[in-house]
Amino acid sequence: MGKQITFKRESEMPMISVSLGDMEWNKTGAWRTQRPFYEEKTPPCSAACPAGNDISGFILKTAKGDWEGAWNLIREENPFPGVCGRVCFHPCESKCNRGSFDEPIAIHALERFVADFAPRLSKKTGKAGEKRKEKVAIIGSGPAGMSSAYHLARLRYDVTVFESFPLAGGMLRMGIPSYRLPRDVLDRELSNIEALGVEIRTGISLGEHLKLEDLKDYQAIFLSTGAHRSRGLHIQGEKEKGVLSGLDLLKKMNLSKRIKMGEKIAIIGGGNTAIDVARSVIRLGKKATILYRRSREEMPAFEDEILEALEEGVKIRYLVNPIRVGQKDGPKRLECLRMELSEKDESGRRRPVPIPHSNLFIDADYVVIAAGEEIGASFLPEGAEKREGIVLTRRDGSTGIKGVFAGGDLASNQRTVAHAIGSGKKAAMAIDAFLQGKDAEEVIIQHLIGEGPSLSIFGYLHPGERLRNPHVVTFEELNMDYFEPAKRQGESKSAVKERIKGFNEVSSTLSEGVALEEAERCFGCGTCNECENCYVFCPDGSILKREELFSHQVDYDYCKGCGICFTECPRGAISLKEEAK
Amino acid sequence: MKKIEIPPEENLGHGHLACAGCGAAVAMRLTLKALGEKTVMVFPASCWSIVPGFWPYSSYRITAVHAGFVTGAATASGVRAALDVRGDDETLVAVWAGDGGTFDIGLQALSGAAERNEDLLYICNDNEGYMNTGTQRSSATPLLAWTTTTPVMQPKENPKKDIMAIMADHHIPYAATATIAYPEDLIRKLEKAKGIQGTRFIHLFSPCPPGWRMPSEQTIKISRLAVRSRIFPLYEIENGRTYTIQEESHVVPVKEYLKLQGRFSHLTEKDIETTQRNVDDTWERLQRRARC
Numbered sequence: 001m002g003k004q005i006t007f008k009r010e011s012e013m014p015m016i017s018v019s020l021g022d023m024e025w026n027k028t029g030a031w032r033t034q035r036p037f038y039e040e041k042t043p044p045c046s047a048a049c050p051a052g053n054d055i056s057g058f059i060l061k062t063a064k065g066d067w068e069g070a071w072n073l074i075r076e077e078n079p080f081p082g083v084c085g086r087v088c089f090h091p092c093e094s095k096c097n098r099g100s101f102d103e104p105i106a107i108h109a110l111e112r113f114v115a116d117f118a119p120r121l122s123k124k125t126g127k128a129g130e131k132r133k134e135k136v137a138i139i140g141s142g143p144a145g146m147s148s149a150y151h152l153a154r155l156r157y158d159v160t161v162f163e164s165f166p167l168a169g170g171m172l173r174m175g176i177p178s179y180r181l182p183r184d185v186l187d188r189e190l191s192n193i194e195a196l197g198v199e200i201r202t203g204i205s206l207g208e209h210l211k212l213e214d215l216k217d218y219q220a221i222f223l224s225t226g227a228h229r230s231r232g233l234h235i236q237g238e239k240e241k242g243v244l245s246g247l248d249l250l251k252k253m254n255l256s257k258r259i260k261m262g263e264k265i266a267i268i269g270g271g272n273t274a275i276d277v278a279r280s281v282i283r284l285g286k287k288a289t290i291l292y293r294r295s296r297e298e299m300p301a302f303e304d305e306i307l308e309a310l311e312e313g314v315k316i317r318y319l320v321n322p323i324r325v326g327q328k329d330g331p332k333r334l335e336c337l338r339m340e341l342s343e344k345d346e347s348g349r350r351r352p353v354p355i356p357h358s359n360l361f362i363d364a365d366y367v368v369i370a371a372g373e374e375i376g377a378s379f380l381p382e383g384a385e386k387r388e389g390i391v392l393t394r395r396d397g398s399t400g401i402k403g404v405f406a407g408g409d410l411a412s413n414q415r416t417v418a419h420a421i422g423s424g425k426k427a428a429m430a431i432d433a434f435l436q437g438k439d440a441e442e443v444i445i446q447h448l449i450g451e452g453p454s455l456s457i458f459g460y461l462h463p464g465e466r467l468r469n470p471h472v473v474t475f476e477e478l479n480m481d482y483f484e485p486a487k488r489q490g491e492s493k494s495a496v497k498e499r500i501k502g503f504n505e506v507s508s509t510l511s512e513g514v515a516l517e518e519a520e521r522c523f524g525c526g527t528c529n530e531c532e533n534c535y536v537f538c539p540d541g542s543i544l545k546r547e548e549l550f551s552h553q554v555d556y557d558y559c560k561g562c563g564i565c566f567t568e569c570p571r572g573a574i575s576l577k578e579e580a581k
Numbered sequence: 582m583k584k585i586e587i588p589p590e591e592n593l594g595h596g597h598l599a600c601a602g603c604g605a606a607v608a609m610r611l612t613l614k615a616l617g618e619k620t621v622m623v624f625p626a627s628c629w630s631i632v633p634g635f636w637p638y639s640s641y642r643i644t645a646v647h648a649g650f651v652t653g654a655a656t657a658s659g660v661r662a663a664l665d666v667r668g669d670d671e672t673l674v675a676v677w678a679g680d681g682g683t684f685d686i687g688l689q690a691l692s693g694a695a696e697r698n699e700d701l702l703y704i705c706n707d708n709e710g711y712m713n714t715g716t717q718r719s720s721a722t723p724l725l726a727w728t729t730t731t732p733v734m735q736p737k738e739n740p741k742k743d744i745m746a747i748m749a750d751h752h753i754p755y756a757a758t759a760t761i762a763y764p765e766d767l768i769r770k771l772e773k774a775k776g777i778q779g780t781r782f783i784h785l786f787s788p789c790p791p792g793w794r795m796p797s798e799q800t801i802k803i804s805r806l807a808v809r810s811r812i813f814p815l816y817e818i819e820n821g822r823t824y825t826i827q828e829e830s831h832v833v834p835v836k837e838y839l840k841l842q843g844r845f846s847h848l849t850e851k852d853i854e855t856t857q858r859n860v861d862d863t864w865e866r867l868q869r870r871a872r873c
């Protein structure tokens with residue numbers, strides 16, 4: 001069959017006009033002016049994840065019930081899914097295409113679900129194979145340092161982390177309160193990193209116990225010491241007893257130190273640290289009042305956190321600015337000025353200006369100043385430049401000193417856990433490139449997700465495997481005919497009454513059923529999930545299946561290039577390009 | 582999103598001559614999957630005299646009988662009688678006729694077969710015009726549409742003939758509408774029809790990219806919009822009496838459907854309103870029939 005038939009003489013022809021063969025010889029592919037092809041693309045969520053999670057990939061696995069696979073896929077990029085699923089501000093969700101249809105996917109909640117459920121099924125991560133001879137030192141065990149340690153260990157380097165604190169984890173342990181991030185979750189993910197052969201040496205401070213010159217045995221160094229110096233207000237009385245910085249207070253509480261602070265606590269500031277302090281103080285049975293010099297709209301703290309704080313009884317007074325902490329010992333008396341908002345400043349927020357003669361007094365037993373954190377890098381030697389309060393780095397994270405890289409809060413004004421994780425990964429790739437004599441910038445550019453700055457290490461660790469496509473799928477590229485509106489499923493929260501009794505986690509992990517439902521809402525932008533629409537609707541039977549298995553192959557012998565498969569793919573996993581003439 | 586399940590076997594071979602993006606080729610592929618190999622299909626003149634290939638070739642993997650334009654239902658009645666004489670009650674006899682071959686020139690033969698309640702499955706592949714001969718109007722061409730015989734200066738003045746009502750009033754056991762954007766619905770209806778004795782009629786709606794002046798990749802979209810806009814509702818009629826409507830939860834104005842097709846590009850806002858009114862009236866009439 002499939003051949004053309006020729007009759008040499010009339011007697012060879014059948015008596016009636018009956019067909020003798022099929023049309024397979026007629027290669028209709030020659031008609032084609034445009035060519036469809038399978039092409040995995042990048043979903044906008046993934047491009048927006050500073051940690052570089054393969055979001056559509058892990059959600060697809062979750063929807064199939066393969067939690068272990070989902071967990072492993074996240075950990076190709078990010079060793080902290082349990083942490084991120086809880087404390088990341090999830091910029092991924094604001095870019096989620098589903099947001100243009102009904103509501104974004106609860107990505108963080110799924111990430112948390114996977115991180116909590118999969119380890120129950122799976123063994124711990126094994127060692128990364130025989131180590132290379134090169135050694136790398138990492139200073140600081142926060143998310144930036146531990147992320148780079150993790151990936152460097154996967155790249156088989158001999159990694160040592162130096163941490164000045166008695167315990168590892170950075171702000172995840174010392175800053176973020178445990179009602180948002182239970183310590184067993186942090187410990188689990190840290191010990192998975194250690195299991196790769198990473199050594200963490202606590203109680204060693206660079207600058208104090210150790211100088212950069214002492215690290216000669218290490219061929220590369222990653223500085224990730226964070227931003228731990230609290231900014232002052234530069235007002236009278238702020239150095240007195242009974243006044244403490246927000247971060248110092250949280251550190252004390254997180255190391256279970258007792259603090260005498262009376263009953264009424266005034267907290268100055270409007271950021272996340274202020275909210276964390278206020279909610280922690282409420283949990284110790286005290287009264288918390290936040291004083292903020294602008295209005296609710298300008299508050300930099302995360303909206304959900306503000307709402308939860310208010311629910312729990314935190315009071316917020318807006319448009320007041322303390323100018324003096326009165327009374328040396330015992331209860332404090334804060335002298336403040338009322339403020340009003342004038343035109344916008346360089347941050348885009350309206351600038352507060354004092355109203356003359358509007359002085360008022362606020363009484364408190366204890367005053368906490370949470371006016372932001374800055375880096376303290378007195379250990380930095382000559383050659384490492386600083387500007388605008390951060391250590392200057394090149395695109396690949398390298399500093400002015402050869403072999404020394406910096407990342408996390410120390411080198412960025414985007415101070416979030418996910419950014420820190422991403423910068424640690426970038427450093428790992430750049431250090432590997434540096435040690436192996438490759439062009440680090442080139443490596444980084446090759447592995448950007450979408451247009452970046454998010455970065456994927458998957459293709460770097462597994463050469464020959466798919467790279468992330470720079471094409472980011474827009475909502476318009478999807479076919480909404482195949483989706484029905486469905487309610488977004490989020491975590492449930494415990495009752496306020498229960499919450500304020502202690503430091504137990506406020507929100508709970510999704511149940512299996514709910515997680516599956518939520519995972520099924522994901523469009524899977526740019527990733528084929530074998531829905532087979534292309535196969536069903538092809539007029540020319542040119543989407544190949546092998547023994548009932550979907551193949552992702554177009555039969556170009558017969559495909560006429562109509563483009564139906566391209567249009568009917570719900571998720572933009574097929575592309576169409578003009579056929580070469 | 583639920584996966585669309587269709588039978589695995591392919592009874593339409595590669596290399597056929599349908600235009601790129603032909604809705605009827607999707608329809609044929611799905612139909613032959615549902616009907617299976619043990620089918621004799623009669624083809625009065627239409628695109629489908631040409632699409633499977635020319636003698637001595639055919640891309641059908643079933644038995645196909647080509648017939649005169651007028652004679653679809655009559656030829657099929659004869660094939661059925663011949664099989665009956667041979668004692669073959671297993672093989673299904675079907676007709677695949679265009680809208681021209683059904684609404685117009687083949688109507689007499691169809692009406693006769695239906696009145697006799699011949700045991701055959703008649704599929705009208707409706708692409709709303711004489712497409713094989715270059716897009717002339719048929720009585721299935723919609724109101725105000727362009728064809729080469731209804732040019733834009735004088736687009737079609739008459740609404741589409743209600744073939745389903747005509748067939749229902751022959752009191753045949755089963756009549757149903759179907760279209761390619763709803764493959765599972767189409768396959769279910771074909772399978773159901775297969776299990777019924779007597780004359781069964783499927784009104785199958787298949788967008789035609791060249792004839793409708795639309796991009797080939799929009800074929801399925803337009804088929805779906807036809808249902809969503811209610812210009813082509815999906816329903817079944819049993820014994821001419823019992824109506825079941827497969828209501829689409831997404832309803833869109835008919836403008837959404839019209840605006841993707843060049844054959845409607847001359848329509849003014851007023852024309853679109855007229856079309857919408859026509860759609861609303863027809864929909865209401867269908868619902869009235871379904872209620873009583």
Ligand SMILES: Cc1cc2nc3c(=O)[nH]c(=O)nc-3n(C[C@H](O)[C@H](O)[C@H](O)COP(=O)(O)OP(=O)(O)OC[C@H]3O[C@@H](n4cnc5c(N)ncnc54)[C@H](O)[C@@H]3O)c2cc1C
Pocket residue numbers: 087088089139140141142143144145162163164165168169170171172175176204205206207224225226227228247250272273276373379407408409410414415416417418420
């Ligand atoms: C109270 C608070 C709440 C926050 N909540 C969130 C949140 O919910 N979500 C979010 O995304 N981000 C949050 N952040 C920001 C986030 O914690 C940081 O952006 C992130 O931890 C930065 O990571 P890093 O690794 O750069 O630094 P860090 O986490 O600060 O870690 C730096 C580590 O280096 C150690 N170190 C410092 N100096 C030396 C030295 N000289 N020698 C050795 N070790 C040293 C420190 O002890 C520390 O362990 C919060 C920050 C604070 C302060």
Ligand SMILES: Cc1ncc(C[n+]2csc(CCOP(=O)(O)OP(=O)(O)O)c2C)c(N)n1
Pocket residue numbers: 626627628629649650651678679680681682683708710711712713714719
């Ligand atoms: C008696 C007769 N008149 C005219 C023709 C020419 N002819 C062949 S196919 C066709 C058009 C068929 O239109 P339709 O039935 O709608 O099928 P389509 O081609 O649109 O699929 C015509 C007019 C013919 N074959 N026989």
Ligand code: SF4
Pocket residue numbers: 048049050051052053055084085088089090091092093107108111418
């Ligand atoms: S780390 Fe943050 S941005 Fe990335 S997927 Fe998780 S929640 Fe989203």
Ligand code: SF4
Pocket residue numbers: 043044045046055056059095096097098105107521522523524525
């Ligand atoms: S629908 Fe899924 S893949 Fe698409 S942006 Fe949202 S989370 Fe990402």
Ligand code: SF4
Pocket residue numbers: 036537538539540541542543554555558559560561562563564565566602
């Ligand atoms: S639907 Fe089929 S014929 Fe059309 S472009 Fe896709 S593979 Fe080719």
Ligand code: SF4
Pocket residue numbers: 038527528529530531532533534535568569570571572573574
């Ligand atoms: S239509 Fe479905 S099977 Fe085909 S490429 Fe798109 S997601 Fe994959």
Ligand SMILES: [Mg+2]
Pocket residue numbers: 679680681706707708709710711712
């Ligand atoms: Mg026709």
